[in-house]
Structures are given as structure tokens and as C-alpha cells.
Amino acid sequence: MSAPERSGFAPDWLALREPADAAARDRGLVVEAARHLRRPDAGAPLVIRDLGGGTGSMARWLAPLLPGPQHWVVYDHDPGLLERAREHPPNTSADGRPVTVETRTADLAGLREDDLRGADLVTASALLDLFTREEVEGVVAACVGARCPALFTLSVKGRVTVTPEDPLDREIQEAFNAHQRRMVGGRALLGPDAVEAAAEALSRAGARVVTRSSPWRLGADRRALAAEWLEGWVRAAVEQRPDLAARAEAYLSRRRAQCADGGLYVEVGHEDVLSLPPGGAR
DSSP: OOSOGGGTTOHHHHHHHHHHHHHHSOHHHHHHHHTTSOOTTSSSOEEEEEETOTTTHHHHHHGGGSOSOEEEEEEESOHHHHHHHHHSOOOBOTTSOBEEEEEEEOOGGGOOGGGGTTOSEEEEESOGGGSOHHHHHHHHHHHHHTTSOEEEEEEEEEEEEEESOOTTHHHHHHHHHHHHTOEETTEEOOGGGHHHHHHHHHHHTTOEEEEEEOOEEEOGGGHHHHHHHHHHHHHHHHHHOGGGHHHHHHHHHHHHHHHHTTOOEEEEEEEEEEEEOTTOOO
């Protein structure tokens, strides 16, 4: 995930990152996905199932980019986050049609094709890298079986560029990436390998796959997010490699000062994946 783990699902963190997420996602993939959706005048609203949707930020970003009436079903394991999704739904679609939102508390690791039946589009954001290979393949099988497009955005790629450079950058990055691939409760997380695993599984299942880079670009205008991300990035690295602790504290001190002065620029690599079912546009 691209969030620091201690606040990865905290509402304040999700609110802080929402504008950067919106700026980073590749809109070209939205245009491509829209070609495979039902026409806005087809009668019933588009049904969009948003996996791990949290507070509903994906719906708030995507609904205004798609025409026609829409009904979003937002899934998450956290009822508190889903309450916020209900309280702050998108206003209207791209052509001013109504958008409705319902929420469902769910464990996505066991997602099945039947759970997505009737969907016109499946979406997820910053989710795949939290899964194991088997769990990603399960999500892929469900999406392909439902025969609808699926848009997965903002999966981490393990590439971080911090300017100005620091001698410890590479060690911190490598330790963080190892932390993202760690074992959790007997589960081996994919972390930066999630996009490749998902794309391979989708291709094997016969889907057409399109990927695009979607990095966060955090400069002085987003220093609050950069500062929070930096703390979590280093903390996870030290959790993975405790021997870094002393040097990492000095590193953080330098970086905090640069961030406060507006002199820090961070690019955090993500990738978006669009899956299109066989058979072309509807």
C-alpha cells in the first residue's frame, strides 16, 4: 500500500491523500473503460462495484467522469469508513444524472464471481498490493467471470524518488519494499509485485490488459501529505530492518526540515490497471 501502515486506513490519512490520488490516476483508462460500458440512455443506472472503497474517494473521483445515472456499491471491512462513504457521496455524473451509493461490509479475500454478478464496472484503489498472489487471482477470476471491465488504480510499484538525494534513500526504499512483501498471519503480501501478478492473471484468463503509470508527485503544495508519507515510509523500513533505526532517525530529521521549508520533492510510483473482457465494447 502507499499509505503508512499505522494510518493506512485512518479517515484523516485517507482524506489527506484523496487530492493526490485524484491527480495521479490515469484518466485515459477511464475513457477506454467507458467505451465498454452500457450507453447512458440504456435505462437502468450503471452498477459499479468498488472493492475496498473505504470512505468512497474512488466514487467521488470517477462518478463525475462517467456519463449516465450510476449506482455505486462500496465494499470495505471497516464500517466506520463506509459510514463516511454514505455521508459524502458523489454529487452527479458527468452529464448531471443522479448517482446513488450503498455500502456493504465485506472480506474481499473471499470474493467470488457471484458477488460481482450484474456489475457494469468493478473498481478498486490502493488495494491489490495488500493481497497475496492467491487473493489477487481470486479477485481476477471474479472480475473476468462477471464479464465486465475492471479498473484497479494506485497499486505501489516500489519506486520512490526523493529530491534532493540522500545517501540513505536506497536502503530505506529497499527495506520498505521488503516490508511490503512481508508475511502477515501466514499470508505473503505481494506489495510492489501486485500489478505484475494481476496483469499476468488477467491475461491468462483472456482479458485485455492496459496499464499506465500513476505516480504521486508531492512538492511544496502537498507538503503535509509528503511529511506524513515520509514518516510512514521510514517507520516501515525500520520495522523491517531494526539496524537502520539510528541512521533513519537522523535521516528523518534532515528530511523533515527540507519538507517544512518546501524544498522536498517526492515521486511515489504507482500503476493503474484496466481489464477489459473479451468480445469488445458493449
